[in-house]
Amino acid sequence: KILILDFGSQYTQLIARRVRELNVYCEIHPFNHYPAIDASVKGVILSGSPFSVRDKEAPQIDLGGIKGKLPLLGVCYGAQYLAHHFGGEVAPSASREYGRAMLSKVQAANALIRDLGDPTQVWMSHGDTIVKEPTGCEIIASTEDVRVAAFHIAGEDTWGIQFHPEVYHSTEGIKLLKHFVVDICGCRQDWTPASYIETTVRELREKLGGDKVVLGLSGGVDSSVAAVLLHKAIGKNLTCIFVDMGLLRKDEFSSVLDSYKHMGLNVIGVDAGDKFLGDLKGVTDPEQKRKIIGRDFIEVFDSEAQKLKDVKWLAQGTIYPDVIESVSVNGPSVTIKSHHNVGGLPEKMNLKIVEPLRLLFKDEVRRIGRELGLSELLLGRHPFPGPGLGIRILGEVTKEKVRILQEADAIFIQALRDSGWYDKVWQAGVMLLPVQSVGVMGDERTYESCVALRAVTSTDGMTADWVHLPYELLAKVSNDIINKVRGINRVVYDISSKPPATIEWE
Ligand code: XMP
Secondary structure (H helix, E strand, O other): OEEEEEOOOOOHHHHHHHHHHOOOOEEEEEOOOOOOOOOOOOEEEEOOOOOOOOOOOOOOOOOOOOEOOEOEEEEOHHHHHHHHHOOOEEEEOOOOOEEEEEEEEOOOOOOOOOOOOOOEEEEEEOOEEEEEOOOOEEEEEEOOOOOOOEEEEOOOOEEEEOEOOOOOOOOOHHHHHHHHHHHHOOOOOOOOHHHHHHHHHHHHHHHHOOOEEEEEEOOOHHHHHHHHHHHHHHHHHEEEEEEEOOOOOOOHHHHHHHHHHHOOOOEEEEEOHHHHHHHHOOOOOHHHHHHHHHHHHHHHHHHHHHHOOOEEEEEOOOOHHHHOOOOOOOOOOOOOOOOOOOOOHHHHHOOEEEOOOOOOOHHHHHHHHHHOOOOHHHHOOOOOOOOHHHHOEOOOOOHHHHHHHHHHHHHHHHHHHHOOOHHHOOEEEEEEEEEEEEEEEOOEEEEEEEEEEEEEEOOOOOOEEEOOOOHHHHHHHHHHHHHHOOOEEEEEEOOOOEOOOOOOOO
């Protein structure tokens, strides 16, 4: 495997994804807290960082057990760190070193850059630059503004590059990374979905033996793939619980339940809508709503699980981005929203935890799911928040409002599917606003509710932009909703990006 040591760059996860796209397994660890380097580690990559190596509080790392002993590649801050600490010099750059640049070779035959174009386009993003290369090092490539764009320390497998090979705009970046991880580090490209499934199923069997396992299904991609993987490993010893909080999309409970049963999963569907809606009665504060929904979910799930005999394990669909220890550069962040997943379950249930997807990124979960034979319809589903429509009905949640929102949402989602936009959008939904406005239908005055349509593009939900849906599509959706959904006489489109807005309204 490859270790990626993180100095807090926004691109660190992207490096990992690129390495994995080469079917090579890698792990991200904080620079100040990484595991012992054993024989399984074939090479190390040092990430970028928001810091300058010249800062007093710049991250420091002991490379004693790595540099000169294992192949080492410094990217951006990583490269500057190598220069700064091994005889070179780093200073603020005099000219602009952001964005596109053309990289020309100085040592064309060097193993890291051989058979890349000359020149080749790369992406730069740094405020510092290496003004003097480290001792015993040769410059292997330069750009017009950056003399030490790529260097190699002679006599050892240590390289530094000041550009970012992992970003899309470095057109041959993946080739460069392949030279490093495959040719130089000698990693085999055998980390494929099929091999992952085979190894994981074997490990799950060994770990779980004949024990019984319970898992909470949500209808989403992660919990579904986790369930199918576990089912493959332990069959009937897996029981899944799917809770209907009364806050799902229209007809979702029955259709998802059916598809799970088709997959051969042993699923208990629990209709708990009345409890949730009862407890939400009169509550308007978004955080309070989130807390009630989270608490109720845990109660319902726990009481169902208690009915099963001898359960020893709780399975969860946790994925790698939730597991990676982030390098905090700005101190602890404030709570914007209390997320409800099955977060509070482990403490409450006193079961051992098994997380078969904890090594995977989202796109890898989809690839595994595909290999396991899950339907594209399920794998391509947009993310849906744990608290469901409860946080898309602003203000108090009632049964009638849920019905209105379900109808409007179904029209919007179907229109996206029919027009081919569903797969181009990362997430879409409808918000029911606590606003009534005057309208006219026929000769009658109306005084009814308003909904907001939301459709965004994103990669991880951390940032998002609104989608420029065609006016014709918006016109049709608006018309259909107002004509078909009793109680709505006005439709608006949300044109806010995240930040400063968020994807959900509550
Ligand atoms: P926001 O609204 O914070 O949403 O921009 C970012 C992404 O997270 C989803 N979301 C949730 N997912 N439990 C979840 O599992 C939650 O409590 C929750 N709240 C928001 C949201 O749908 C979007 O994809």
